[in-house]
Amino acid sequence: MNxxxxxxxxxxxxxxxxxxxxxxxxLAADGAAKLSLRAVARDLGMVSSALYRxxxxxxxxxxxxxxxxxxxxxxxxxxxxxxxLAAGNPPRARWIALCExxxxxxxxxxxxxxxxxxxPVPGYSAPLDTVGPASRVGNAMIAIVRAAYEGHGxxxxxxxxxxxxxxxxxxxxxxxxxxxxxxxxxxxxxxxLVGLVSFELFGQFNRVVEDxxxxxxxxxxxxxxxxxxxxx
Amino acid sequence: MNxxxxxxxxxxxxxxxxxxxxxxxxLAADGAAKLSLRAVARDLGMVSSALYRxxxxxxxxxxxxxxxxxxxxxxxxxxxxxxxLAAGNPPRARWIALCExxxxxxxxxxxxxxxxxxxPVPGYSAPLDTVGPASRVGNAMIAIVRAAYEGHGxxxxxxxxxxxxxxxxxxxxxxxxxxxxxxxxxxxxxxxLVGLVSFELFGQFNRVVEDxxxxxxxxxxxxxxxxxxxxx
DNA sequence: TGTACATCAGTGAACGCGCGTTCACTGATGTAC
DNA sequence: TGTACATCAGTGAACGCGCGTTCACTGATGTAC
Numbered sequence: 001m002n003x004x005x006x007x008x009x010x011x012x013x014x015x016x017x018x019x020x021x022x023x024x025x026x027l028a029a030d031g032a033a034k035l036s037l038r039a040v041a042r043d044l045g046m047v048s049s050a051l052y053r054x055x056x057x058x059x060x061x062x063x064x065x066x067x068x069x070x071x072x073x074x075x076x077x078x079x080x081x082x083x084x085l086a087a088g089n090p091p092r093a094r095w096i097a098l099c100e101x102x103x104x105x106x107x108x109x110x111x112x113x114x115x116x117x118x119x120p121v122p123g124y125s126a127p128l129d130t131v132g133p134a135s136r137v138g139n140a141m142i143a144i145v146r147a148a149y150e151g152h153g154x155x156x157x158x159x160x161x162x163x164x165x166x167x168x169x170x171x172x173x174x175x176x177x178x179x180x181x182x183x184x185x186x187x188x189x190x191x192x193l194v195g196l197v198s199f200e201l202f203g204q205f206n207r208v209v210e211d212x213x214x215x216x217x218x219x220x221x222x223x224x225x226x227x228x229x230x231x232x
Numbered sequence: 233m234n235x236x237x238x239x240x241x242x243x244x245x246x247x248x249x250x251x252x253x254x255x256x257x258x259l260a261a262d263g264a265a266k267l268s269l270r271a272v273a274r275d276l277g278m279v280s281s282a283l284y285r286x287x288x289x290x291x292x293x294x295x296x297x298x299x300x301x302x303x304x305x306x307x308x309x310x311x312x313x314x315x316x317l318a319a320g321n322p323p324r325a326r327w328i329a330l331c332e333x334x335x336x337x338x339x340x341x342x343x344x345x346x347x348x349x350x351x352p353v354p355g356y357s358a359p360l361d362t363v364g365p366a367s368r369v370g371n372a373m374i375a376i377v378r379a380a381y382e383g384h385g386x387x388x389x390x391x392x393x394x395x396x397x398x399x400x401x402x403x404x405x406x407x408x409x410x411x412x413x414x415x416x417x418x419x420x421x422x423x424x425l426v427g428l429v430s431f432e433l434f435g436q437f438n439r440v441v442e443d444x445x446x447x448x449x450x451x452x453x454x455x456x457x458x459x460x461x462x463x464x
Numbered sequence: 465t466g467t468a469c470a471t472c473a474g475t476g477a478a479c480g481c482g483c484g485t486t487c488a489c490t491g492a493t494g495t496a497c
Numbered sequence: 498t499g500t501a502c503a504t505c506a507g508t509g510a511a512c513g514c515g516c517g518t519t520c521a522c523t524g525a526t527g528t529a530c
Binding site: 199 | 262264391420446
Binding site for chain 1: 471472473474475476477
């Protein structure tokens with residue numbers, strides 16, 4: 001009985017996955033703004049109205065892709081960090097491994113990267129379901145820096161007075177226990193990391209940076225420095 | 233005669249500008265991927281085929297908007313720097329003024345910002361005409377750092393050996409005379425600046441950073457530090 | 465085990481809509497003599 | 498200055514296309530007794 005009902009459920013899971021896979025493929029061709037249920041259905045050999053059995057609207061499908069993308073890059077970051085940790089690497093090396101993992105994931109999934117870190121899709125507004133998955137990379141960064149802080153401590157210059165209240169609030173909200181100047185530096189580093197990856201992926205480095213892997217590795221090291229994880 | 237021919241030419245210039253203005257308005261509503269000649273024409277009270285007197289295709293109109301956007305943010309950056317220079321400010325203050333100008337421009341023109349620094353428009357590939365305008369902000373940054381270098385010099389840690397050749401090449405290509413470690417730091421800072429602005433504009437700071445102006449000011453100072461313009 | 469019924473995936477037609485681009489045209493503006 | 502002609506902006510119809518979503522339907526799968 002369970003296995004029988006399971007058959008229908010399993011079919012449902014498989015078709016849902018096939019739709020999302022095909023939608024990811026269409027993303028590459030047309031971009032998120034033009035993602036079309038009809039095109040997805042066509043390439044899947046289904047009739048467009050059939051997709052409504054799986055997603056109540058085009059926007060819900062987009063949301064599913066966004067959640068998947070955040071989870072995918074989040075998992076990549078977490079796994080890279082876990083490997084670095086298991087190899088006995090110090091926090092700085094874990095940080096750099098995480099940055100490299102984000103870049104590698106982005107190069108392998110450029111359109112999913114654009115979906116979550118590129119321009120917002122006009123007319124689409126992300127529901128709250130995306131908030132959790134969206135913070136996985138950031139949380140992994142916090143964990144690394146926290147480990148460093150609880151180990152040998154971190155020394156960063158003091159915050160300007162104007163930023164202190166905001167940094168204290170951010171710390172209480174999502175990085176409890178860290179010094180506020182570390183929290184502020186972390187958030188900035190996170191945005192800067194995505195800036196570096198976006199420039200490479202979105203073509204701003206064309207005719208500017210050629211050896212991008214080497215350049216990125218160096219920049220990731222600078223970011224580590226910025227959050228208080230110096231080279232030596 | 234000149235004035236008579238000028239009348240037709242002036243009309244042409246005015247209508248061209250009106251089309252671009254309307255297109256910028258549509259950009260806000262629909263985004264670049266869905267920018268539609270017919271919608272622009274409709275809102276302008278023209279018939280869609282009339283636009284072909286001014287732009288040979290939708291993509292050419294997009295290109296014009298992109299070039300305008302790069303010129304607009306480039307001019308904003310240059311002017312902010314010029315004002316800071318005229319006020320007798322040192323390079324670090326000029327740098328921060330430039331960063332603030334980019335952010336302010338982005339907040340005032342979010343859809344044009346997304347057009348140039350957001351995800352690329354699928355199916356559209358920017359022609360070479362955009363390369364020059366695209367480098368104005370970067371060139372302004374180079375000028376500031378060059379002034380500092382030629383004044384008191386800059387001290388940055390030496391480059392890792394692996395990055396040296398690339399940094400030397402970049403320097404020869406567009407920042408002649410600067411030490412290669414400065415060039416590399418500049419390019420990274422440029423990408424990081426855009427990362428900070430994109431995060432704010434694209435919603436990644438929702439539920440994370442609230443006092444964004446203060447946060448950005450601090451981050452711009454950190455970027456200045458990163459290119460060898462320390463606080464004291 | 466067998467049967468009656470409920471659930472659900474997928475179909476195909478239809479709704480009303482918008483798109484980029486082409487083309488032959490009208491009529492106003494500008495030019496040459 | 499006046500006239501014949503060329504240039505050009507803008508029109509309106511048409512081309513072939515794609516879209517999201519709804520709805521009544523068929524037929525297979527699962528459930529309860």
